[in-house]
Amino acid sequence: MSGDTGVRRAELIISGVLRTGVLLSMAIILAGTLLTFVRHREYVSSPAELVRLSQPGEAVPQTLQDVLSGVRELRGQSIVAAGLLLLILTPVVRVATSILVFVAQSDRTYVLITSVVLLLLLLSFLLGHALG
Amino acid sequence: MTPLSFVLWALLASVFAGLLGSLLGIGGGIIIIPVLTLALHINIRYAIGASIVSVIATSSGAAATYVRERLANLRVAMVLELATTTGALSGALIAGRISTRWLYLIFGAVMAYSSLMMFRKMRGGSARSDRPAPWADRLRLHSSYFDEALGKEIAYRVVSTRIGLALMYVAGIVSGLLGIGSGVLKVPAMDLAMGLPVKVSVATSNFMIGVTAAASAGIYFSRGDIDPFVAAPVAFGVLVGAATGSRWLGRLQSSTIRLVFVTLLLWVAAQMLLRGIRG
Numbered sequence: 001m002s003g004d005t006g007v008r009r010a011e012l013i014i015s016g017v018l019r020t021g022v023l024l025s026m027a028i029i030l031a032g033t034l035l036t037f038v039r040h041r042e043y044v045s046s047p048a049e050l051v052r053l054s055q056p057g058e059a060v061p062q063t064l065q066d067v068l069s070g071v072r073e074l075r076g077q078s079i080v081a082a083g084l085l086l087l088i089l090t091p092v093v094r095v096a097t098s099i100l101v102f103v104a105q106s107d108r109t110y111v112l113i114t115s116v117v118l119l120l121l122l123l124s125f126l127l128g129h130a131l132g
Numbered sequence: 133m134t135p136l137s138f139v140l141w142a143l144l145a146s147v148f149a150g151l152l153g154s155l156l157g158i159g160g161g162i163i164i165i166p167v168l169t170l171a172l173h174i175n176i177r178y179a180i181g182a183s184i185v186s187v188i189a190t191s192s193g194a195a196a197t198y199v200r201e202r203l204a205n206l207r208v209a210m211v212l213e214l215a216t217t218t219g220a221l222s223g224a225l226i227a228g229r230i231s232t233r234w235l236y237l238i239f240g241a242v243m244a245y246s247s248l249m250m251f252r253k254m255r256g257g258s259a260r261s262d263r264p265a266p267w268a269d270r271l272r273l274h275s276s277y278f279d280e281a282l283g284k285e286i287a288y289r290v291v292s293t294r295i296g297l298a299l300m301y302v303a304g305i306v307s308g309l310l311g312i313g314s315g316v317l318k319v320p321a322m323d324l325a326m327g328l329p330v331k332v333s334v335a336t337s338n339f340m341i342g343v344t345a346a347a348s349a350g351i352y353f354s355r356g357d358i359d360p361f362v363a364a365p366v367a368f369g370v371l372v373g374a375a376t377g378s379r380w381l382g383r384l385q386s387s388t389i390r391l392v393f394v395t396l397l398l399w400v401a402a403q404m405l406l407r408g409i410r411g
Contacts, residue, residue, distance in 0.1 A: 011199050011206065018196035022189075026371055033139070033364050043135035050135045053361045054174045062356040080360035084185055087367060088349045090192045091342035098210065109271065113210050117343070120217035124347040127224060
């Protein structure tokens with residue numbers, strides 16, 4: 001099989017991107033959750049608080065601005081939301097990285113295929129923004 | 133139940149869902165959504181929002197291992213992602229214009245059929261096709277993987293790329309409509325139609341569902357359906373479970389994986405058909 005070492009390198013790079021994204025978002029989600037419980041001691045004992053947190057009506061961050069302004073105020077739930085956003089972006093970054101890897105291997109067919117996938121993915125984010 | 137006990141229970145259920153999801157090539161939403169809504173009384177909107185995040189978590193958590201261990205076929209994944217993302221976009225566009233009752237009936241029937249086909253194949257062993265495959269040849273999709281359970285390198289050919297693409301388009305539509313990764317449709321499409329070994333199908337499906345789910349997750353986030361309080365323990369637990377489970381896949385017998393998968397498919401098919409019949 002030709003280009004076996006190139007493929008192997010590509011696999012290791014892509015695996016590394018996924019691992020980094022996952023570990024980073026896990027650390028942020030954990031930190032945000034701990035902060036939430038430290039700042040709201042009543043969450044440990046009050047069942048009424050759970051009803052408020054898990055039913056519609058509670059303000060859920062919906063835009064990047066919501067999340068960022070909450071993170072600046074060190075709100076635990078906004079930090080969790082930032083970690084979740086990072087997790088959602090991980091597959092997108094993975095596809096973008098794959099393009100670079102195929103470019104480095106001058107594999108034109110797969111540069112084209114992967115670029116179209118990335119475009120479709122970005123299109124769906126724009127669509128989500130328009131529909132949401 | 134207090135917020136603290138909710139977090140702990142959701143974490144426990146999610147570790148289990150992540151384990152099973154990574155071993156079967158599915159996101160685990162099939163397990164997470166009923167646990168959150170029925171046992172923990174979470175609103176369905178937030179349960180679905182947490183599920184879509186869990187699909188990405190399973191995918192990214194398990195795929196890192198599968199890609200490194202060369203179980204996932206990257207080329208097959210990239211080619212098929214063309215069809216799944218197009219499907220997810222179409223699904224988002226037609227969402228709301230199609231009756232959910234028919235949706236449930238169609239998916240229930242598709243799943244029941246593919247579980248029967250997988251069951252037949254399970255008993256017939258793994259005869260691989262020698263049919264000519266011009267598309268797979270041109271796209272260099274044929275590959276090999278090291279099977280830990282058998283202790284040897286297994287080479288395989290990929291066939292019926294175009295049928296695979298068509299099936300993945302349908303799987304993408306399902307993702308866009310229902311907000312799931314639809315691994316239950318992807319694994320049989322690769323295993324049955326395209327001739328990939330079941331372990332490679334599971335690993336490649338795991339790699340792909342993250343991209344399909346990311347396409348819908350943006351929409352769910354801007355709708356305000358992703359509640360950080362509910363999604364945090366789910367994402368965290370699923371990541372831990374998927375990272376653990378992905379280390380086991382190589383060592384399991386292919387027939388065991390198929391048997392568990394067929395059982396799960398039948399259960400999901402029955403649930404969907406029931407919901408469709410009840411209206």
